[in-house]
Amino acid sequence: MSEAYESLMKGLNEALAFARGEKTVAVVHHVAVPELDVAAIRASTGLSQSAFARSIGVAKGTLLNWEQGRRRPTGPAQVLLAMIARRPSLVRELLR
Template identity: 55%
Template structure:
């Protein structure tokens, strides 16, 4: 029988392997079926152009997502889900300078 500490340490080791791009058997990454991109951007207090730059997409693409004409796919969905949970994550991880915030 393993201790809670051992279980936690194993989970951290798996997370580190996943973050390094390694395959982690049994790992399931949950991304909601529908993302409210406008609400996610609102949490960051960034304008559309600033938010689009921060996540590496064209402003027109972001507008399409916010208006429901298109849905983000693949890595964009995962990134948006992360930003939804932790709005400052892009700046924290990439050390990006403060973007222009909405007035």
């Protein structure tokens, strides 16, 4: 077997052992994801819901769901919103 195959198998076996609750040598990283107030973030930009949704590349309905708490942004959207929360002018700068 190749070295790459052996490495993959070792990693998969460690993942399975970890999932079963067994003690492993795997390093576990816990990432704290902050709660985002999407309505407040949008308001800080001064943009309407439609304009803000267009500026970040999501449907207005998606933005409404986030703002009303029916859904939560995940992945790249969450990162982008966190960046905008720290620097609201970012949206206008990028739209120029």
